[in-house]
Amino acid sequence: MSINKITPLDTFVSNDAPICYGILKPGDHYEGGIPVIKVKNIIGGVILEDDLLKTTPEIHAQYKRAEVKEGDILLTIRGTTGRVAIVPNSLNGANITQDTARIRVSSNDDSLYIFYALQSFNVQQQITLNTVGQAVKGINIAEVKKLKIYHPILDEQKAIAQILSTWDQAISATEKLLENSQQQKKALMQQLLTGKKRLLDEARSRFNISWEKHRLGIFLKEEKQRNKDNSISRVLSVTNHSGFILPENQFSKRIASDEVSNYKVVRQGQYGYNPSRINVGSFARLDQFENGLLSPMYVVFSIKSENLDSDFFLYWMKSNEAKQRINNSTQGSVRDSVGFDAISSFVLKLPEIQEQRKIAKVLSFADQEIETLQKKLNCLKQEKKALMQQLLTGKRRVKLGELK
Missing domain, CATH: 3.90.220.20 (DNA methylase specificity domains)
Incomplete structure (x- = not known):
């Protein structure tokens, strides 16, 4: 196998667990059964576990080949194609539907690197170009195996994944700050616009004239x-x-x-x-x-x-x-x-006009904070997108000695 070349996705996959799809008909929800991961459960790079269908042990046994374990990568291949997620420890032993492909990366390569590579513009474009069908569009497993991915050595794969993971952490932290600011503004509006909370006037005395x-x-x-x-x-x-x-x-x-x-x-x-x-x-x-x-x-x-x-x-x-x-x-x-x-x-x-203006000023400050965080979030996402385009294509190489 050539290293630092473009190779098919299949060359990254473990020989004893080929890329496959899952259960065709998981049936009705079976309480206490085996979790089944659907396309709708894969959002924003993670698997939402709150609303997982559960199938019977008998149906699961028929599709044992598609059983997932921690670290497996899931790729949606029918309906909404191109969503990607990594299986967490909590879903060890779960299964998937026919609309999702399981990708188990070999020990010679890095799962997190493939997780990012599958989300890159180049690979997403390949998925789109190979998605066919009328009523329900999809990409078949044979085409998934052929997806072309840049193949650096394992250490460089890990280094690239580490860099992109750092960006994801910054994005996640900023998203939480943004969400907190938005919630704080909602609470402020509820308090200030109803008179439940009164502000201080220019003389540092609390407004007290009745609304x-x-x-x-x-x-x-x-x-x-x-x-x-x-x-x-x-x-x-x-x-x-x-x-x-x-x-x-x-x-x-x-x-x-x-x-x-x-x-x-x-x-x-x-x-x-x-x-x-x-x-x-x-x-x-x-x-x-x-x-x-x-x-x-x-x-x-x-x-x-x-x-x-x-x-x-x-x-x-x-x-x-x-x-x-x-x-x-x-x-x-x-x-x-x-x-x-x-x-x-x-x-x-x-309230009187002075208190109206003070309330509006406070809420305006809250808006400015939200706008600043939104701009920061957008910048981080654009920077990550540019990094992915460079690192996941080999246009920009990582100097391994500089990473710890």
Whole structure:
């Protein structure tokens, strides 16, 4: 066998345990039986053990050849192809379905290296190119065995796996920090936007003026200006994940009508939403553009009162209380539509304007922390992706003497 060359996956595999798929029909769940790992259980490089089907010992015995042990690699080969995971000690003796391939790496090679190699762009591309079928797409075992993988010596395999594992640890740690920050922000919103927790004012004294109930309509004004003179050409839409966007950025082309004279004008600082999609969070304030156009079906409004802070209101509209009000407003509506009149009818307890601004400032700091962690996470993932492309193809070699 050639070393530091591209070789088939099969050359990495133990001779006494060839690559194979598992049980065709595992049957109904059999309590106390043998765990069966399905495609849906393999997510993000790990096996989710909370919802494993269990089959009878008799069915398992018929597919004893596919029994897995700690360190085996699983590759999904039917339905959703290309997912990869390593079998943990807790699943020793489990089995797999026909939609998954078991790969047992020989002692001459490193399992963790193959785990990363199978996730690389080059190998995933090979899997995609060899995936066939109509109703259920898949790649057969013969093609899995032929997958071409860079084959360095064992020490270099281990070194590459160590480097990529270090990146995974950094990614995992950052994901946990991000999740914690997101949970902390949710808790802050629940406390601050309901008055359960009061902040300190500029004089370092706690806000103590009682919150008062108001109908939102006294603070808001519906904006109905149309683009009659065609002076604005920027057509926007509102999504539940990115707020105001240019449709062509999401759909790769402009999908709006060329005739936009009847479109509604939305200006910076104003709010817009689709009445039929506000219940899924498609609501936003225009911040990134001076102005734009929205389809006539959209609602556009502004804040007309100095007694309602725009940032505070935006956070409130993302709160659980606002979501519940919106969901209640759609009950009995054929199209689950929430018009401006419905929004205006909401009654909420508001603090004085200074406390509103302080609350918004605290939540803004929380957003900044989340954004910083998200950027760090994205950078780590991109760096790992670039490293994989270099290390798992031999374009960049590891100096073994420098690793400990």
